[in-house]
Amino acid sequence: MELLEVKNLRTYFDTQEGEYKAVDDASFSLNYGEALGLVGESGCGKTTCALSIAKLLPKEGRVKGGEIFLEGIDVVKLSDEKVREKRWKEVSIIFQGAMNALNPVMRVGDQIAEAIVLHENIKKEEALKRAGDLFELVEMPRERIKNYPHEFSGGMKQRAMIAMALALNPKLVIGDEPTTALDVMVQAQILNLLEKLRKELNMGLILITHDLSILSETCDKIAVMYAGKVVESGTVDDIFKHTSHPYTQRLIACFPNVGKDKEIPDEIKGTPPNMFNPPTGCSFHPRCHMAIEICKVKEPPAVSLGSSHCSFCHRAKEIFNG
């Protein structure tokens, strides 16, 4: 049984202007101890996927279709009460800019202890001890649980957030752009840490980012999203060495590669589609350099290119082969 299986997820938001199709058919899976990179540009729906899995959607958001199997149980169909039990214990999220989510007038250790006490029936002292353990796990000195957030640097705050996410030994941790606001050196430290924890705790890790280049080092699998859909998914090698989708091709080219020539590729002309009224056929066709007639009318099917490799493009096999 896989740790996580997302099948044809559709999450829409009810707004004044209509239904916003944030996620419009996304499928991916993850096993214990594996790391999945969910990559795409702003507005592609990756954060919404994460919120759907952790059942943290705002009130306007609703899962309109598909299934999310967490350890075999479809969390979409769970009642609110059951969800509250599961939350933070099975799945926890490290949000973007999470370090700013720390309460400035409370000691950091207390905040972690608070999260523990809310879910488990243990005394505060015990919870504080666990907080200290967690700090050591994220490579920070134990005594610092007594500090306030402003006494921490950016990197340390992020480590504290990771500690909080691990407080209840979740099986799946979702990091939504966990390193975006950090310096490159600190980013590398945090990524190292996440890798170490994943191996030690046999945790599933979903790393959501717009930075494709950091994924190849940290993840086993990658799912590329565009306009609410997963357009290509597979192992790191599948995606980088046997790219089979025009968007993936163009996206990879956008990240500087010091191992290759100094070439600045053309930008992908146009803007992401209107999610209230997505285009017919393939949602990427207006911007695709390989679009043909069928792309405008028919949505591309899932083309299997290997045991783990899947691409949603009418010309996937063509791109795969050459």
Added chain:
Amino acid sequence: MKWTMRKRKMKAFGKAVYRNKMAFTGAVILLLFILVAIFGPILIPFSTMDFGEVEDILNPPSKAHLLGTDDMGRDVLANLISGARISLIIGGVATFISMGIGTLIGICSGYFGKGIDNALMRFTDFFLVIPWLPLMMVLAAILGTSLLNIIFVIGITGWAGTARVVRSQTLSVRERPFVERAVSLGAGSGHIMARHILPNVFPLVFANTVLVAAVAIVSETTLSFLGLGDPSTASWGMMLHYAFESGSTSAGAYWYYLPPGICVVLVVLSFTLLGYAFDEILNPKLRKR
């Protein structure tokens, strides 16, 4: 091209007011009062100076006099309508003076900082700390109770709060990157204050203005009620003053003292409703398209 843009802006503004229930209600009430103030006197056959006979004194509402007569036999409704004009004008002009002074001081203080900021803020503190009503009463007593003086007194005492609020908004706008960009392009202080600080402070100023206007109208009413208003004008406050002085209140002539009071409340309410909703309307980002 600029005109079509302006028309588009105004249309969007009108639409936004319509959509926001509070603003719409406030706007409707205020508009009604303004229309009445402008056109009212034409509709009423009575002049405010039509003194009646003795038997006309303090008559309750009837077909001839819709709101009855006052202690001098004059039609209450006519007085109410002309009072609308007076009260709104006084309130409006005084507010204008207050907002003008407050905004100017607030922006200069926030933008220049250091010595100028300190000096201006101590000056503002003085006006903030002194109790508003005694100050107005003293000033009115010294300067006399003409219409202009009343407007001056209210204007002079109402700017301090605005100055503080504008100053803190200025401090925050001043740090934003587009101000630095303007400096790097060679802009002088005047350009920055007028083109960048003021427009970004304006929504706040406007929201504040309507609240200050409410206070101005109440101030005028209060002063007049206490006998410090201009006796030759028939503002709502003066009506209340005469109503009280002539004993109409104890005589139970509710048609004399209730209407002006209710009018003041309604106008103040309309300003307050508008004030609450204005920032949302005036900020182009928050406007729903």
Added chain:
Amino acid sequence: MDKNIIEVKDLKVHFEVKKSFSQDVLGKGKKLLRAIDGISLNIREGEIYSLVGESGCGKTTTGKALLGLVKPTSGKVLYKGADINNLDKHKAKDFRRKAQMIYQDPYQSMNPRDTIMDIVAEALDVNHLVKTEKERTERVNEALVQAGLFPPKDYSYRYPHELSGGQRQRVVIAGAIIMNPEFIVADEPVSMLDASIRTGILKLMLDLREKEKLTYLFITHDLSLSWLVSDRIAIMYLGKIMEEGLSDDIIKRGLHPYTKALTAIMPIPGAKRKEKRDVLPGEAPNPLMEVTGCKFASRCPIAKPICLKEEPQLREVAKGHFCACHFV
């Protein structure tokens, strides 16, 4: 191409930091933030010179100092041989016209209440460079087209929030080039944009360099990005330059321990890492603390006692390649 358009000589920019009330009462001395602590560099006409470093290293302050937006505590900034902080009024205005800045945040660097027309025209308005409305509109439209926003009338009467991030950044560029500048400081111009949009902006900047004969100071924290666009790179740490040279020299033949640490963690798309990343421990120290000797010593893997006592000077270790380290 060999003429130096910018020369910086031993520039230091120190900021006095406000003391807290209690420190004031206790009479403690003023705290000094050493944003730039003695740097010298030259930028040649027509080149793209990158300043790379982590946050707090002083690169943004350097950009501002080169435009005269920040006054030096000591040292000089020369533009075509003239000290920019000692110009007469007329020459100062001229300099303001010739040296422009492109900001990082396309969301905050424009007044949300101004139309695009007003934003781009601001440079003209402030310097009284146009006399008629027609002329103003024409010049703005021209700049918008040059920045890739075509047709210009689709953009000029809109507000910033109606445009995408990439379009906004083009507006910022249009606002900078409308004055026909010679030197542009670009402070992280693409870091807030999506990857697929970045390339468009970078291509535009390079295009303009060719067409308008511009020189750029490109400030970024992304080493691989600086490699992609620049001719030369300077690595900054805590207000000092650690290494400077051609972009290939820095990336492929970096000598300073800090440069090596940065290149070691540079992600290469598609490459799997075999062992753990070789990261430096800790974070950059607080620029408020006074450091004797080499600024990098506290985190340097090859630091020796001499590094804590004596500050290494930037010296030429190969042609055009400078490094500030005792052991290189």
